Amino acid sequence: VESGGPFSGFAEVDRTLAVLEGEGIVLDIAGRPAATVTKASAPLSFPADVPTQAALIAGPIIDLNVMTRRGRITHAVERVMISTSTDIHSLADVTLILCFDGEITVAGAAPVRIGPRDTLLLGPDALKWCLEPARPATLFVIRIDRVAAND
Template sequence: MRRLGSADYRDMPWKNGGGVTRELLKLPHPSDPARFLARLSIASVAASGPFSVFPGVDRTLMILEGKGVALSFGATPEVVLDQALRPLAFPGEAEVRCRLLGGPVRDFNLMVDRAVAEASLAVLHLAPGEALGVAEGWTVLLHVLEGRASVTGASLSANETLWLEESEPQALRSDEGAVVVAIHLTRRA
């Protein structure tokens, strides 16, 4: 179990040079040190433009703040993300163009090397005093967006991340209410 906070996060330039993202966590690739197995980040997007291309990577994106974006995937109709906390999954090798819908946005990004692992992402809204089971897994990542939550005695505040490896079933609890992004990584056979 590893707890991460703002002192552990790094501001990184986008691969295409179009902006900067705050990298919350980058799990090392098991066989290629130049790549990552999984990466969590929060990006501030101030202008419309192309996304960076990541061949072999499955991406999930969701809006945290702002009016939203419209994403173009080649000749298909735009996909509009104008509601916060609604994840959209797409392949990293897709050529994606982003159009802001009314000013800057902040978005949450999950990227996973699809040859090694697959991921599920859920946004959990915990009422005060509520506890939810966190399934066991190869790797479980929890990021608190709002409020406070705890797992096995590890207390997390807003903008903190918990990395659980080979985790047993546990309970995610909140005394005052919380919004938590829960990610489960599973090895591919």
């Protein structure tokens, strides 16, 4: 995000925003108090079809946006910082692990190593993954589910 101003609207879409780089952003979402999102804060979820104004705290940011069609798909985004072996649990239809910084190995029959800004797509076959960081790492765990009525 290079400058402040209105966010693009997307009908019937839910979105979650997390700041990856930069000082942060203040979002004025219609009907809510202003929300500050920084690298240290939890990702912020809000409807993408509600008027939203953005003001940058101190210059451009790089953000992570996850958007899903309301009523068809749901999502949850969690920032996780690890420095030791950590288990991630998920019952989601699809789980994505974005390794923002650091380097991790996802244990299993065929271990997978991912580095900075790599994303691993995990299906519903396993409920738990063991993550082994080579050094402290910041991850984003993104869980995506179909809404049952759409199966």
